[in-house]
Amino acid sequence: MSLLKSCVKNPAVGDSVVYWMRMEDLRVHDNRALARASAQAKKDNIPLITLFVLSPQDYIAHDRSSRRIDFTLRNLRSIQSSLAKLHIPLYTTSLSPRTAIPSYVLSLLREWNATRLFANTEYEVDELRRDIKVCELAQKEGVVACSFIHDKCVIPPGDILTKAEKGYTVYSPFLRSWIPHLTPGDGKEDPLACAPPPAENPASVREHPLYGKLFDTPVPDKVEGFAFLDKDEEERIRTCWPAGEEAAQQMLDRFLHTMARSSQMGAVDPLAEDPTRNSTKDTRVGKYKDARDRVDADTTSRLSPYLAAGVISARECIRATMELSTNKKQKIDASRDTGVGRWVQEIAWRDFYTHIVALFPRVSMGRPFIEKLADIKWESESSEDHLQAWKDGRTGVPIVDAGMRQARAMGWMHNRVRMTAAMYLVKDLMIDWRQGEKYFMETLIDGDLASNNGGWQWSASTGVDPAPYFRIFNPYIQSKKADPSGEYIRYFVPELREVLGDEIHQPSPALADRLGYPRPLVDHFEARERAIRRYKNPGQE
DNA sequence: TCCCGTTTAGA
């Protein structure tokens, strides 16, 4: 798979090498394009310059959340200071319209007299088009060589194909093929190898007439149109999700080496705890197999925001996991149904969905993977009200409402609740899954096109390897399994704080009325029948 | 990465 090729061979050595950082690779450690750019700069004995171009128009077009934009800026600040220690400037600027970006980047390269550009590939359609344009322009000028490098996935799109050389569209054979790729073949490079850290620029670059002033450009405080609602929201989100590679490493460490707290309380400050180290299998990852579906305890990795923004690499996650096996005889087996196995398989899901977007781009252009399901009849009557109620967490189904309120409060949801809330929107309320996909992107801090689209198309039964249309979640059963203590619901739905016991999962209308909690928008069993009927005959009532 | 009604096995 090489949509993007190096466009100019062996350009003359210029005065600098440029690494162009994007929203999905916000790190210094284990960053392939950065490492390659640095190696080239070292070889040519010229300085390395790094660049980030904010693109508000893209953020609007892609439904980026203010949380994600703020997270990007905070991480950029952290990166700027890490790079400054190596005398490497990070020049951050903002540009619209987005169509102007390719020529603008070329003009910067000209200004900096750079003849080589390195970047990690983004697989979304608009981003690929942008990069192709950059290549075309570079080719026309004939002085700049562009290198776009696979870095997002553990195993790059195109490397995992069926015998017929097609992309896998079912997860389990994909996984079977993915796992062996983790171990290096004979004489081959280790796919999990850590990219070398960038080398220092000579300190003199700070005095350079062109590059010196780049150190003085601060990362902007905000992007127009992506402000937090208020100070309170800003502080809450920033406490939940501290920026920087160190925070990401700590989050991984917390998951692999520390014990889970049994309570949801304090969950909005994940790093605040005393990390109780444990040498046994009582770690979060060790208990992941059984505990992962519990939402009333802090049992998951919570790495999704860091992975989505590339603050930590997926490779690093796998590497650190493999190192858990102290005796080399007992290697980590990623295919096992164990805590560690399931965790590695979650990273494989991330690769899977990214490969799908790269190989079948139409899924991300508003099309269902299963085309005949494009004709499903969605509710139009009262759907505006229902959609708003779903977003606000007042559907009258406690587990769904708790999840939706968690999304608003933290910019993050437990995956089990994502599936439950998504399935409820699509199958119970019968609202177009693209509406839900959009809202998740607008609200969550970990919004990633591939994973989000993959998850929604799974719930809507329209995707690759989807939930069969008749396998509709019963939200009340999901609630009892995921939140047996009821603590999660009580935490995020204060109206129900006094309700103890199983009634919290499905309060009677009388109790709901008394507590000022909404009654269910629809009857689950009727809605279920309706969904099955419509899915059976797409295009009909 | 299921739900549900029904049947069947076993205490």
Add this chain to the structure above:
DNA sequence: CTAAACGGG
């Protein structure tokens, strides 16, 4: 009586 097993959606 309860839990597992089963088949259809």
